[in-house]
Amino acid sequence: MSPVVLLLMASAAQIAVAVAAAFGARLRGAGVAVYGASLAISAFVFVVSLVHLVTAAAPAGVTLPLGLPWIGAHFRLDALSALFAALVGLGASAANLYALGYGRHEATPERVLPFVPAFLGAMTLVILADDAFAFLVSWEFMSLASWALVIAHHHDEANRRAGFVYVAMAGFGTLALLFAFGLLAGVNGDYAFSAMREAARGPTVSAFVLALALLGAGSKAGLAPLHVWLPLAHPAAPSHVSALMSGVMTKVAVYGFIRIVFDLSGAPYWWTALPLILGGAATAVIGILWATMERDMKRALAWSTIENIGVIFAALGLALAFRANGMLPAAALALTAALFHAVNHTVFKSLLFFGAGAVLTATGERDLEKLGGLIHRMPRTAFAVLVASAAISALPPLNGFASEWLLFQAILQSPDLPQWALKIFVPAAGGMLALAAALAAAAFVRLYGVGFLGRPRSEAAAKATEVDRFMQAAMLGLALLCLLFGIFPGYVIDALAPVVRDLAGTTMPGQSWREWFTIVPVSEGRSSYNGLLVFVFVLMSGSMAAWVVHRAASRVVRRSIAWGCGFDEPAPAAQYSASSFAQPLRRVFGTLLLAATEKVDMPQPGDMRPAGHAVTLTDHAWTAIYGRIAGAIDAIAGRLNRLQFLTIRQYLSFVFMLLILLLLALVLWT
Amino acid sequence: MERLVLDIAHILAGGLVLVSIAMLYQDRLTSMINVFAAHAIVLSMAVAWQAWLQDAPHLYWTALIAIVFKAIVIPVGLHRIVRRLGIHRDIEAALSTGLTMMAAMGLVALSMALMLDVAAEADPLAREDLAFALAIVLIGLLVMVTRRNAVSQVIGFMSLENGLILAATAAKGMPLVVEISVAFSVLVAFIVIGVFLFRIRERFDSVDISALDDYRGERQ
Structure with a gap:
């Protein structure tokens, strides 16, 4: 059997484990069974793709009668996908092994167990996909599975917000990728990667494809200024899933970018x-x-x-x-x-x-x-x-x-x-x-x-x-x-x-x-x-x-003096803290790049309240880009709200105007 | 002879457009209904001429349906409705007559430019009939948009259907089944909207659809 079929079967097996986990997550020993099965499958994926990579085997493809009618879903394993499939296999094996122990401390396993194998299977499918349809469907499946894991602990308000920001950015990224593939497919609309590779395209199209790929894959990978969701979402998930998202899913995004820019869009221009x-x-x-x-x-x-x-x-x-x-x-x-x-x-x-x-x-x-x-x-x-x-x-x-x-x-x-x-x-x-x-x-x-x-x-x-x-x-x-x-x-x-x-x-x-x-x-x-x-x-x-230290150093017991420069103070708060360690860097770079402001609250002599020191950092991406986009959407939505309360004749007029506009466009275009 | 036949077909289709435009500046409901009846008569003439031209006897049926239902039954029914509702007052148009006429001229020009351009390879007779039909559809929409009164909107809608029938007969080889269904859809729409009008009458004592807006609580 060819390795691509083996890997597809492995993905199917992961998804089957996910379905089984959805039904049996509350059973005793479900965690061990799910993570154990997923570990075995991931190790299998790792070995198969590593062998394919190291032996430099010829690319192999397969077409399944799934998805769009008459077109089917194309999958292919070449050296690039073998490398990233091996990465997914490696990261997933480690994460599943870890989760065999870590998962025991999970309070709500039914919120985590079904989605981990689904997430892993989806990532493998993204890497194997050989047409835009299969790629985008697997990509979105991957996003949604990881989103479910981000909001696994949904009682925390911060996690819900992280999930919301994540799913909005993921949707935006997929949209950008959809347009990128649309441009790559060109006027003939052939969405198979093999056809995209053959097609010739000019510098404008190449620039747009690059920009869209940067937006789509870059938002999933966490490229600034599309990174805002990442520091919220990755830590919100359980730790083995954080490891998968940071260690593996960002690599799947890098894979998507390499696939589009290096493989599909043809000869590069230097300014790209x-x-x-x-x-x-x-x-x-x-x-x-x-x-x-x-x-x-x-x-x-x-x-x-x-x-x-x-x-x-x-x-x-x-x-x-x-x-x-x-x-x-x-x-x-x-x-x-x-x-x-x-x-x-x-x-x-x-x-x-x-x-x-x-x-x-x-x-x-x-x-x-x-x-x-x-x-x-x-x-x-x-x-x-x-x-x-x-x-x-x-x-x-x-x-x-x-x-x-x-x-x-x-x-x-x-x-x-x-x-x-x-x-x-x-x-x-x-x-x-x-x-x-x-x-x-x-x-x-x-x-x-x-x-x-x-x-x-x-x-x-x-x-x-x-x-x-x-x-x-x-x-x-x-x-x-x-x-x-x-x-x-x-x-x-x-x-x-x-x-x-x-x-x-x-x-x-x-x-x-x-x-x-x-x-x-x-x-x-x-x-x-x-x-x-x-x-x-x-x-x-x-x-x-x-x-030398152990042999040549003096063995004399030293006692420090009573006024020992602070460190004789038994309170551990006297140690260097994380914030104090960061302070010099914050002074040097923070004011400009992180908009850091410090507020010192020093009570007057005789005032009994404690002194305070607060630092606020602002991500410029939020204020400069996302805040404005959100504001603009809010304003436009407020204006469009009036459209909900028109008379029947006015609605009809809109339809009529649009019809006339389209007909006019048809006249002027042809 | 060939030339004359085509010209007569054009005259009839063009006459339909003319009657559509005439519908735009009627400011009394009764005269509007009469113009609609004239519209249906011209339509049935055009369809009958097409039947003779294309040697398609089933189109005579279409013409007959048009003249019976649209020129007689529906106008008579509408007259009765108008009398029962007691709305003999002026139609209030949303746009002034001059502007409406200019818009209608623009629509006719648009559909001519579009059809002669898009269907350049089609049979010349069918092509120009399609252009006229599109103009009638658009003017029908314009009537619906510019009138506030529900009855005149219904009439606008039915003149739009007439345009569709003209287009359907211009395309050769269209079976009668379709035309009957089209005619029936118009009849059903007429009945439904008639019932609807009486309900409006019961609830709001008006057939001006702005009363509906008041009911929805949207006008202060």
Whole structure:
């Protein structure tokens, strides 16, 4: 049986599990059965698509007699869809394994259980779809399933609002994609992807397709300024679903974008790359800046997702710019960086959300200001989150460094670009990405330092205990992947080669045969990186330092003086807090980019009330775009309301006028 | 001879348009009903001429139905309604007569331009009949839009149906079944609206449909 049929059967099986779960969610052991079945199916999806990807098998298609009559639904598995199907399989397997433990703490399993397998099946279908109809239906199904998961805990007003914003943005995104496919299908109206690939189109149509794809896929991925729903919706869902939404669904959106822009819309124009590169870099900076300010752990992670999506889109834009100028090896490098980063982000962002879920399970808190000291109470979780934090901060020898390093290697190729606009803006975007990388490190030092180090800031954090073995296994497994992808990036790059060859026309030089697992993106003389060497160095220097500290340090007991500069104060509130850690960054960037205002309430001497300090941050996207759109819609709706109370003759007049207008248009048009 | 036959068909169809326009400036209900009867007579003549022209005897039936129902039964019925309701006063038109006439001229020009353009490959006779028919439909709509009185709106609606019948007969080979159904739909509409008018009469003591708006609480 061909792999595409196997994957379709897997999706059907997920949906069957979802239907079964809808009926049996209240039964005893339903959680274990559903997550176990879903885990088995996801692992199967992962293995089938990984084998297809690694063996670089030929694309295979299948047409099912579903959907529109006479047309049917087309599905196809090529290298690109195999990569993303493998990502879905990987993220879903980890999430289901985690949920075997985490799901036990769910108060209302019947609101979660049916939708998780449905969501997973829908994502696989999006990736396999080979015509616009199948794609859009699966896409919308994916949106709705995830929406149901966002409002699973609907008693919370904030979650309902998140669900509303999410479903509005998802509808808007699907509409944009619908128009994009309409333009791609052209006047002949053939909605099969194979026909879209063949069709020729001019620069105007290409620009509109790019803009609509950016709106449609970008809104699902969380590209600024379409990101507003993401920090609301991703944290609102249960943690394993947050991991799926951030780690996997945003990748499905990236897949949709790559499919449309790189595969379907034909040869690119160089100027199409500019909005991508600049928008991606701006998204990265804005996203990570918010992540450094956010007190809620899961929301901080969601903001960091926005940053990573920005990085991926900037890399995609770079690949587009190189490809449009015929610099195929550089395009392959940038595209590999984008795909590698997408893979990495799935791994470490899933892990981080698992960690946040573990903290939530153990303490019931998401607020960083109430955590602290968890490294002693939850050592394995703390270790896994530490690995993921280091990876997402792009520290060698972990995987985040490998992909970001490739991206900066690609940016360093930009002086060879012929257009001045690109020559100027690509290094500028590179600077912004470097800033984002540094801020990411700050954000995760803050998240980890405040959450896991120091002393507990609340009773709940002090009483936390380590989570169960399923959750640990999921987290430590992903942590191992972070390390493996970081030490042996050559294998990942070679596994991505079939995808890159399809989309960029060529591949990066082969890596896995090199000595000692070195990777060389361009040529030996230019740059090379050896993750294993760095790992060995880090390991050796780390253990040396530990040895020196433990052996050579003085064993004399030291007692601090009574007036000990504040830290002898036993209250944990005297520690660095999440807000105080963010304060310098807020002073530097916040006033302009986040509209940060501080209000200090200092009582007069003799006044007994407590002093206060409040910070308000505003997302410019809300005030500048969404607030205005909402206001305009409100005003127009208010005006149109009068149409409800016309006389019969006036309604008839409207019909008559419209008829005349249409006839006039017909006369003038033909 | 061929030429003359076509010209007569045109004259009849054009006459129908002319009567439609004449309907626009009637300001008394009784005269409006009379003009509608004339409309039906011209229609039946046009249909009969088409029947002879196309050698389609079933179209004579259509002509007969038109003349019996639309020129005799319905106008007589409407006259009785108007007398029973006691509405011999002026029709209040929403638009002034001059403006309405100019709008009607524009509509005729529009349908000519449209049909001669869109149906360029069609048979010339059918094409120009279609253009006239479209003009009659549009003017019928205009009558409905410009009148406030329910009876004159019904008349506008029925003149619109006449336009449809003209279009149907201009298309060759249309079976009688369809025409009977069209005629019946007009009759049913007439009956339904007649009943409706009496109900209006009972509730509001007027057939001016603005009374309905008052009933819905929309006019202050």
